[in-house]
Amino acid sequence: MEKEISGVRIQCIKGDIAAQGDMDAVVNAANAELMPGGGVAGAIHRAAGPGLAEECTSLAPIKPGEAVITGAHHLPNRYVIHCLGPVYGVDKPEEKLLANCYRNALKRSEEKGIRSVAFPAISTGAFGYPLEEAAQVALRTVMKEAPSLRFVKIIRFVLFSTRDYAVFEEILAQLASGEHV
Ligand code: ADP
Numbered sequence: 001m002e003k004e005i006s007g008v009r010i011q012c013i014k015g016d017i018a019a020q021g022d023m024d025a026v027v028n029a030a031n032a033e034l035m036p037g038g039g040v041a042g043a044i045h046r047a048a049g050p051g052l053a054e055e056c057t058s059l060a061p062i063k064p065g066e067a068v069i070t071g072a073h074h075l076p077n078r079y080v081i082h083c084l085g086p087v088y089g090v091d092k093p094e095e096k097l098l099a100n101c102y103r104n105a106l107k108r109s110e111e112k113g114i115r116s117v118a119f120p121a122i123s124t125g126a127f128g129y130p131l132e133e134a135a136q137v138a139l140r141t142v143m144k145e146a147p148s149l150r151f152v153k154i155i156r157f158v159l160f161s162t163r164d165y166a167v168f169e170e171i172l173a174q175l176a177s178g179e180h181v
Contacts, residue, residue, distance in 0.1 A: 001169050003176035008146040010139070011156040012172055014165040018047040020118040020158060021076035025069075027105050027119045029127075030082040034060040034068070039125040044080060048073040052080065064091040065100030069108040079112060081105045085123030088130070095137055098123055102141040109152050116154035121164060131164055135171045143175060 002011045017040055020026050029040040034056035036045035045052055051073040059068045059082075067083045083105050086097035101122050109117050121138065123129035142155050157172075159165040 001172065003172055005143050005176065006147040006149075008142075008149055008152065009154045010142060010146070010172060010176075011154065012165060012168040013156060013158055014160070014162060015158045016043060016160070017118060017120045017158045018043040018075060020156065023077055023116045023118045023154070023156060024114040025079040025081055025109055025112075025117045026072070026075065026077050027067075027117065027122070028080055028082045029120050029122045029125065030062070030084050032061040032063070032084055034062065034082050037126075040120045044075065048075045048080065056082065065097040065104065067101060067104035067108050069112065079114065081108050081117070083122055085127050085129065088123065088128040094123075094129065095133075098129065098134060098137045099141040102138055103145060106142070106145050106149065106152060106155075110150060113151045115151055116156070117152060118156040118158050120158055120160070121168070124164070131167050132171070135168050139168070139172050139175055 028044045031037050055070045062084045064084050064086045069081050072080050083101040086094045124131050124134045157168050
């Protein structure tokens with residue numbers, strides 16, 4: 001599903017963040033050390049190869065809400081943007097820190113002239129952020145940023161499960177139609 005907001009196409013798809021070959025950049029739900037891990041970080045580092053972890057060494061550690069950019073190595077993209085989401089119930093205020101991830105990832109994208117960027121549902125796996133709340137923050141933040149983006153024209157949310165996809169799709173439809181929930 002796709003909605004256009006201020007000339008930016010916001011998409012939700014079900015899929016694997018490490019298999020988005022038509023996107024300039026993919027976002028990693030990273031850990032503070034920017035090292036391979038489970039979930040998204042595992043999939044991204046596996047597909048990118050060991051060169052990615054090597055490049056990350058000099059950029060770590062990062063704090064919740066921050067985003068740093070590297071090359072994509074063997075991934076089929078130009079860049080990887082590494083965001084550290086908040087751990088739910090621990091890093092506070094969660095909502096602001098999660099919104100900062102999306103804002104800062106878009107900032108890194110604009111600095112490089114990136115036209116298309118794919119996000120996973122940051123913090124909703126090992127970091128325990130409830131999916132619906134996280135979807136509200138993610139979608140509201142990118143919709144708010146859309147009018148000020150010069151280069152980014154496609155923002156894709158890549159959801160791993162059918163349920164996660166359904167939640168994002170419903171919230172995107174509601175927000176785009178102006179029915180605030
Ligand atoms: P965090 O530590 O920020 O919570 P995780 O990687 O544990 O990050 O999970 C974030 C979300 O990404 C979860 O909803 C998880 O189901 C999903 N996910 C896991 N692997 C992938 C993948 N390969 N592509 C897209 N989403 C994924």
